[in-house]
Amino acid sequence: MNLWRQPGFWPSFLLVFLSGLVVLVLRQDTLRETAFTVLMFIGLASSLNILMGYTGYVNFGHIVFFGLGGYFGFFLVSEMGWPVYLAALGGGVLSSILAYIIGAAVLRLRGAYFALATIGVNEAARAFVSNFEPFGGSTGLYVNFSAYDRYGGAGQALWFTFILLWLVVLAVIVVSYLVKRSRFGLGLSAIREDEDTAMVMGVNAPLDKTKAFLISAFFPGLIGTLYFFKNGNVEPDDAFRFQMSLEILVMVMLGGKGLLLGPIVGAFAYERLRGYLLTSVIFKNLHLATSGLVLLLIVLFVPGGGVGWLRERFPKLRRWLE
Amino acid sequence: MILQVQEVSKRFGGLQALLDVNFELAEGQIMGLIGPNGAGKTTLFNVINGVYPPTEGQVIFRGEKITGLPSYEVARRGLARAHQVVRPLNDLTVRENVMVGACFGRERHSRSSAASLADQALTQVGLIDRADQFALSLNVAQKKRLELARALAARPYLLLLDEVLAGLNPSEIAGMMETIRTIRDQGFTILMIEHIMQAVMSISDQIIVLDYGQLIAGGNPQEVANNPKVIEAYLGDPEMTARLLAE
Numbered sequence: 001m002n003l004w005r006q007p008g009f010w011p012s013f014l015l016v017f018l019s020g021l022v023v024l025v026l027r028q029d030t031l032r033e034t035a036f037t038v039l040m041f042i043g044l045a046s047s048l049n050i051l052m053g054y055t056g057y058v059n060f061g062h063i064v065f066f067g068l069g070g071y072f073g074f075f076l077v078s079e080m081g082w083p084v085y086l087a088a089l090g091g092g093v094l095s096s097i098l099a100y101i102i103g104a105a106v107l108r109l110r111g112a113y114f115a116l117a118t119i120g121v122n123e124a125a126r127a128f129v130s131n132f133e134p135f136g137g138s139t140g141l142y143v144n145f146s147a148y149d150r151y152g153g154a155g156q157a158l159w160f161t162f163i164l165l166w167l168v169v170l171a172v173i174v175v176s177y178l179v180k181r182s183r184f185g186l187g188l189s190a191i192r193e194d195e196d197t198a199m200v201m202g203v204n205a206p207l208d209k210t211k212a213f214l215i216s217a218f219f220p221g222l223i224g225t226l227y228f229f230k231n232g233n234v235e236p237d238d239a240f241r242f243q244m245s246l247e248i249l250v251m252v253m254l255g256g257k258g259l260l261l262g263p264i265v266g267a268f269a270y271e272r273l274r275g276y277l278l279t280s281v282i283f284k285n286l287h288l289a290t291s292g293l294v295l296l297l298i299v300l301f302v303p304g305g306g307v308g309w310l311r312e313r314f315p316k317l318r319r320w321l322e
Numbered sequence: 323m324i325l326q327v328q329e330v331s332k333r334f335g336g337l338q339a340l341l342d343v344n345f346e347l348a349e350g351q352i353m354g355l356i357g358p359n360g361a362g363k364t365t366l367f368n369v370i371n372g373v374y375p376p377t378e379g380q381v382i383f384r385g386e387k388i389t390g391l392p393s394y395e396v397a398r399r400g401l402a403r404a405h406q407v408v409r410p411l412n413d414l415t416v417r418e419n420v421m422v423g424a425c426f427g428r429e430r431h432s433r434s435s436a437a438s439l440a441d442q443a444l445t446q447v448g449l450i451d452r453a454d455q456f457a458l459s460l461n462v463a464q465k466k467r468l469e470l471a472r473a474l475a476a477r478p479y480l481l482l483l484d485e486v487l488a489g490l491n492p493s494e495i496a497g498m499m500e501t502i503r504t505i506r507d508q509g510f511t512i513l514m515i516e517h518i519m520q521a522v523m524s525i526s527d528q529i530i531v532l533d534y535g536q537l538i539a540g541g542n543p544q545e546v547a548n549n550p551k552v553i554e555a556y557l558g559d560p561e562m563t564a565r566l567l568a569e
């Protein structure tokens with residue numbers, strides 16, 4: 001398939017591409033930090049979308065792969081001296097392996113049971129890492145300042161990490177699109193709509209949903225490594241924030257689940273919203289409640305999310321808003 | 323023989339849904355499966371296509387034992403099914419629904435060749451005008467046709483049709499019968515469950531009758547219609563008896 005000829009691919013790809021490019025051209029540190037957060041959430045939400053939007057398995061524990069993959073990648077940098085790009089790949093691979101193991105246990109569950117099990121997985125992962133000495137237990141790990149030397153100092157390393165993140169998020173978009181338009185992706189949507197019927201029609205649901213889970217888990221592992229490397233440290237409370245898992249999920253719903261553009265728009269919109277809320281005295285301490293409320297409102301009134309709503313309202317735009 | 327069902331039994335807890343069912347189906351034939359409500363007809367389909375395994379017995383498809391294989395493995399071997407209770411993939415278009423059949427059925431087509439196969443199947447069942455609509459928007463008769471198109475697009479060796487005429491009005495029934503006849507003429511082997519006697523009698527080469535989970539009769543339509551056991555089985559259902567005797 002020639003990606004450059006696909007009207008459903010361009011808007012999403014360009015949006016992410018330009019967001020990164022602007023930062024590289026303007027070269028401001030604060031802008032870079034903001035963009036890092038937004039791009040990170042786009043990557044996390046889009047990868048969650050592969051399991052949740054395409055396959056219909058609502059995962060409240062997506063952050064586990066960010067946390068565990070990120071921890072492992074960070075460990076490879078700080079303790080083993082790996083360059084960050086290889087370490088990030090290591091983090092991604094570990095996340096996929098974990099997804100395979102976790103999937104064998106929980107992918108047999110459907111609907112609300114699956115969703116509930118994923119909440120448990122998040123708490124279990126935090127408890128495990130807090131007591132795992134090689135990962136520094138409850139204090140976590142720090143990167144030695146000399147690790148930044150090979151990138152030309154700490155300042156350069158931050159820019160380098162940003163570029164890596166940008167490339168990873170572009171890769172998430174490309175992979176998401178390819179999956180969506182493939183035969184495999186058609187099988188995933190069949191599973192989402194009615195798993196038993198999909199199987200009667202020949203879709204190997206146990207295998208295909210495991211594959212979807214592996215792909216979905218790979219990218220948070222990469223992104224987690226880059227995020228913790230940028231911060232210079234990693235600790236359990238930072239790596240397994242249930243709040244963040246919920247926010248990623250809200251972003252997918254806000255933009256439109258199952259759509260390539262959905263999580264991107266959702267991440268931008270939610271970050272904007274968060275900006276307003278953080279400056280408001282009332283909402284500052286009601287962070288979790290606010291994301292819960294936003295989720296409730298979307299599910300009740302715009303189940304297709306913003307992009308889904310646009311698709312319905314303007315059928316002519318559909319081919320661009322995939 | 324394309325399908326051999328040997329000594330198949332199925333229990334659900336205390337309920338014996340199927341008991342020692344034996345029959346064979348030859349290639350190119352249409353076999354009707356009739357019997358009162360709750361006789362176990364749909365259960366027999368579920369056992370044949372691997373929705374669940376039989377408690378006892380064997381299912382042999384094209385010489386291969388498929389007992390206990392998961393349904394997607396059975397589908398790949400060339401067995402497709404239209405459900406009694408329609409199960410469209412609601413959030414997909416009608417065309418995409420049918421493409422799933424072509425992509426994951428016996429021939430495992432790529433997405434692009436599946437699209438043209440889907441259009442063929444949709445033309446055949448008279449649903450091509452709706453190809454770009456969401457499956458959710460179809461009415462019951464159209465959903466039944468969609469079930470049929472999905473099964474056809476899989477290019478199966480054997481088609482299982484579970485009451486595709488149920489819930490249709492007389493003119494829709496006539497249309498659907500016409501479609502099934504053209505499918506038969508293309509050489510598909512069909513096993514069909516049907517309540518509408520006239521339809522089954524006129525279209526089937528062979529008929530088997532299930533009652534309380536057991537096969538009580540089998541043969542060509544004439545033989546079955548005149549079999550006292552069959553008439554007796556339907557006696558609890560006056561409407562059915564009338565239909566049967568009217569034949």
Ligand SMILES: Nc1ncnc2c1ncn2[C@@H]1O[C@H](COP(=O)(O)OP(=O)(O)O)[C@@H](O)[C@H]1O
Nearest residue numbers: 334337339357358359360361362363364365366
């Ligand atoms: N999954 C199941 N669990 C328990 N009982 C079932 C199940 N499926 C069917 N039955 C029972 O088995 C009997 C046969 O049902 P079914 O095969 O649907 O009949 P038919 O299709 O001939 O009307 C019925 O009594 C039904 O309630």
Ligand SMILES: [Mg+2]
Nearest residue numbers: 363364365406
């Ligand atoms: Mg039935």
